[in-house]
Amino acid sequence: MKYTATFALLILAIGIQTQRRSTICRCRQEDACWPTTAEWSSLNQSIDGKLRHLRPVGLPCQQSAYHKEKCDEVLAMTHNSSWRVDHPESLQLVSWESWPEKNQSCQIVREAVDGCAQGRIPLYSAAVESTKQVQQAVSFAKHRNLRLVVRNTGHDMAGRSSAPGSLQILTSGLKGINYTENFVPFITQGSAEPMGPAVTIGAGILTGELYATGSEKGFVVLGGACSTVGIAGGFIQSGGMGILSPSKGLGSDHVLQVEIVTADGSHIIANQYQNEDLFWAVRGGGGGTFGVITSVTLRAFADLPATVTGIQINTPSADAIFWAGVKTVLSILPELTDAGNSARMIVLPASSTGGASASFEGYTFNKKGAVSLLALQRALDDFGIPFKLSHDFQGNLSRFLAAPKGVDLAGISVIPGSVFLSYDLVASKDGPAKVTSALSDLRLGPGSSFSVDAFGGGQVVNNKNRINSAVHPDWRSALLSLTVGRGVPPGYTLETLKSIESELENDQLPRLRSLEGGRKGAYLAVAYPNEVYFQDSFWGKNYDRLLKVKRAWDPEDLFITRVGVGSERWDDEGMCTRADSGLWHALARF
Ligand SMILES: Cc1cc2nc3c(=O)[nH]c(=O)nc-3n(C[C@H](O)[C@H](O)[C@H](O)COP(=O)(O)OP(=O)(O)OC[C@H]3O[C@@H](n4cnc5c(N)ncnc54)[C@H](O)[C@@H]3O)c2cc1C
Structure with missing residues (x-):
């Protein structure tokens, strides 16, 4: 009762204060202030x-x-x-x-x-x-x-x-790749500890370009699966998940130094020794928010061999056999990632060419991984689930990753919605059955899919107390990032768009969240783009600190993005502040 009254008074006070604040707008093309x-x-x-x-x-x-x-x-x-x-x-x-x-x-x-x-x-x-x-x-x-x-x-x-x-x-023209055997962070006073092999890249370097250089020089970095994604921009600032994550951690866990131009035009070097707050924030706090990163130094690992195992399940429809196949795959993911291996499965319950398909790729680096995938094949056989198997041994992981893949498809319209699924849920006795049942209940139509990214667990979880960065704390207990991709038909109308968004927001995401007792944690790079409670969903308890760092380095919000840190006081396109921004922010925090 006392709490409710205090809350009401607080809201009222903020509301009154907000009414006094006038709206601020960026200069628009039609305004007199627009540059000549x-x-x-x-x-x-x-x-x-x-x-x-x-x-x-x-x-x-x-x-x-x-x-x-x-x-x-x-x-x-x-x-x-x-x-x-x-x-x-x-x-x-x-x-x-x-x-x-x-x-x-x-x-x-x-x-x-x-x-x-x-x-x-x-x-x-x-x-x-x-x-x-x-x-x-x-x-x-x-x-x-x-x-x-x-x-x-x-x-x-x-x-x-x-x-x-x-x-x-x-930033795509900011190129340059420099490998060093023993990177020493920049420091103005005193001396810094050498950090071993590392590579410094310009902000415009694409994932594929870096993997290609790595394959020539014998190193690999923790990047993503899509060769045309940039590493230094959105990837590390989102957190960054990849094939090597269960064995090494997130991409942002291996950022050693960042060079960034901040809102006042200064060129800053941030690392564990200096500008530590900025260094903390750019590792997971979201792209386009704290400044323009010009270069990043990433830990480099010795390149390694990998086996890519493909398991393709096709059935005439998303029937019981199909979902039993999905469940069987989910069941092996905990032990697969425990041993530092990873997997991705794209599920199309109603593919546009007819039938249902689940395309699994397992990335194994050790014997335990191979044993898990053999057990998976046996289980699929035992349940009478038909599948096609492929094995691709890669002497160098970096060479495999450098080549464009199916995931590099562009020029399409998709609305994603995403949740983290915890290790504890997927490893529990009835976890895979619960997840499968939730997926089948979503009844996705043609053009829509699920992406099950088993890039958590393992070292991502083990880094919980080793890495202090802005990524959502739920990463440190997650096994999967599960994304629903709702296809949007070409030539869509606003009505179609709103109807897809409404289904995703009001029905499908709540169903998936109910698997984790309603928790909203999601990987911000693939999350629902209109998330109302994005602060909680993308950053959890890290949000308040992120907002403080943002206010310290960019008090006038020069760098603002949709659903980004500090964006609650702006309209959807970051053009004008919201008249109710103070009140809105206060409500969003409760
Ligand atoms: C097909 C596809 C595959 C993907 N695969 C993976 C994957 O395997 N793993 C994974 O973790 N994610 C993956 N993602 C998500 C991807 O990592 C994010 O979308 C990421 O934000 C892209 O970064 P970008 O710089 O390439 O893109 P952009 O759209 O150019 O930028 C993304 C964000 O970063 C900001 N930004 C870009 N450059 C800078 C800079 N130099 N300084 C400051 N801010 C900057 C932008 O303002 C924007 O907010 C994938 C996305 C797609 C579409």
Whole structure:
């Protein structure tokens, strides 16, 4: 009773205070404060001619602006992830290029007649190639009060690397890979301990590029599965999970040093010895939030052999046999990851070509892993579950990881929703059956899938007391990141989108969360992009500290992203502060 009264008074007090606060907006193109042509030109000069005006990637295909060769290229390359990396006017998930609330989109179809609007594509792009150029672009955005976004490859699944009416800092041109046998962190006073083999990369280095260099030099890093994702940007700032996670930990667990340009234009080096708060925050606190990372130093491991075992289950429909197969796979994941091995399974209960499919890939590095996968095959046989088996022995894991895979598909529209499933749940006697039952109850239709990423457990959990970083504490008890990918049909309407989002948010995610007693923890890189309680869902108890670090380094929120730290006081696109931002934030924390 006493608690309720105190709570009500607190809310009232904050509400009154909020009413007094006026809304602040970024400078928009239609505003008098928008930079003049001469001012844009001076920015262009200060970054050595690297400024570009962006128009949507589908523009050459519109009837009014039709250009056959350019349109042919767009149509041919639209699903090519590398091509999208190289086109700053595009994103990997096309749904984030549109702005359905304003009915703004630019369709990629030949001679489209509906017109082509800018949507969420930034208006200008500063394609930086040096730290000095990053500083110039940051200062320009700060002093002109512009909406600023940071984009590397455009893979973000919650639209964090774009925003309407914004200036984009494009980091993909910040290249460079330097391997060292014994990395010593930079320190201004005293001496730092050498940390062993490491590699320092520019912010624009793609995962595949780094693996390829590793395969030449004999090292491997903790990166993800998609060769066109950037490592230094969203991956490490999201936390970073990969094939090696159960044996080594998360990608962010192996960040040794970060160079970053902060909101006041300073170039900072953060590591365990200096700027420790920033160093803590950029390891899991979310991309585009604390500054522009220009380079990162990652621990390098000796390259190693691996066996990739494929198990393909196809049935005419998602019947009892199919789900028994899924359950059998889930059952072996605890022992597989205990021994430092990992796996991923993509489940399509209703594939567009008909039937149901579960595609499992196991990544094993030791005998125990091989034994677990043999046991899995025997169990599938015993239950009469038909499957196709493949084995691929890789002498060098880094060479295998460098090659593009099916997961590199781009130019599609997907709305993800995700949960962590704990080791304790999946390893419990009836855990796999409960999870399978929840998955089958979701009744996913064609174009939608589950991704079961067994990249937790093992060393991810063991690092609980060894690594102090901003990742959600639930990572340290998780075995799986389970993601539902809801496909969005081409040419969708706002109504279709809202209906898919509503199903995911109000029915499917709550069902999955009920497996863990309603806990909301999720891997922020693949989580539901409109998560209302994103603070709790993406960071748990780390959120309050993250907000303090954010306020200390970026008090005016120059770096703001959708569902990012500090974004509760801004509208969805980070253009104006919410009139009720103080109240909203206070409520969100309860
Ligand atoms: C097909 C696909 C496969 C994936 N596979 C994996 C996987 O195996 N493991 C995994 O952990 N994740 C995976 N992800 C998620 C991926 O790690 C995140 O989407 C990540 O944020 C992408 O980072 P990016 O820099 O490449 O993308 P971007 O969209 O360019 O950026 C992502 C975020 O980071 C910010 N950012 C980018 N560069 C910088 C910088 N230099 N400084 C500051 N902020 C920056 C952006 O503002 C944005 O907020 C996958 C995603 C997709 C779409």
